[in-house]
Amino acid sequence: MKKQTIKKYAAILLGSCILAFGLFNIHSRTLISEGGVLGLSLLVHHWFHISPGISCFVIDCTCFLIGTAVLGKYFFRDSVIASASYSLWYLLFEAIGPVLPDLSSMLPLAAVLGAVFVGVGVGFIVRYDCAAGGDDALALVFHKLTKWKVSVFYVLSDCTILLLSLSYIPFSQIVWSLLSVMLSSTIIEFLRPKGA
Numbered sequence: 001m002k003k004q005t006i007k008k009y010a011a012i013l014l015g016s017c018i019l020a021f022g023l024f025n026i027h028s029r030t031l032i033s034e035g036g037v038l039g040l041s042l043l044v045h046h047w048f049h050i051s052p053g054i055s056c057f058v059i060d061c062t063c064f065l066i067g068t069a070v071l072g073k074y075f076f077r078d079s080v081i082a083s084a085s086y087s088l089w090y091l092l093f094e095a096i097g098p099v100l101p102d103l104s105s106m107l108p109l110a111a112v113l114g115a116v117f118v119g120v121g122v123g124f125i126v127r128y129d130c131a132a133g134g135d136d137a138l139a140l141v142f143h144k145l146t147k148w149k150v151s152v153f154y155v156l157s158d159c160t161i162l163l164l165s166l167s168y169i170p171f172s173q174i175v176w177s178l179l180s181v182m183l184s185s186t187i188i189e190f191l192r193p194k195g196a
Helices: 003-030 036-048 052-071 073-096 107-126 134-146 150-165 171-191
Strands: none
Touching: 003 073, 003 107, 036 052, 036 134, 036 150, 052 073, 052 134, 073 134, 107 134, 107 171, 134 150, 150 171
16 A cells, blocks of 8 residues: 555544544534534434434435535545544544543534644545545535635524524523534635645
């Protein structure tokens, strides 16, 4: 196996681990959302009573197919590896249990730390034109078609989902989620190779 290939998959596995660690230890415990496909699936569940287990899978698969059509056949394979890796890491962290203190009473700190984990984790994955979820796939397609920064897509899509989520989530929770979205998008953009 070539050194570049080993480096690529090591980054994807490490990024998936960092992302799962942050989402389990911070986001899931403080109810800070990152928007995207997860936020959309929760919105669909609230208004249409369709399980996120179904809607998230359908949305992710649709986004991966769009990504494959635009970015090529390796995109799908690598994204499935990243997505499966994320799921396995998340299950492992669930089995271990929380290792960070509960930051529910310190939401500004939770938003910043959560953004760092999400930004670094996703940043490692998307730098190789790979996606851990449907919103990552659409961000890469958006970048390829428009040449705009991936962070622009993340902010626009996540803010749209979070604003729609105001229909059932208190404003105080959305504010911290918006902060987390802005910070994680900036980190993801910083970790993407320049000129990519």
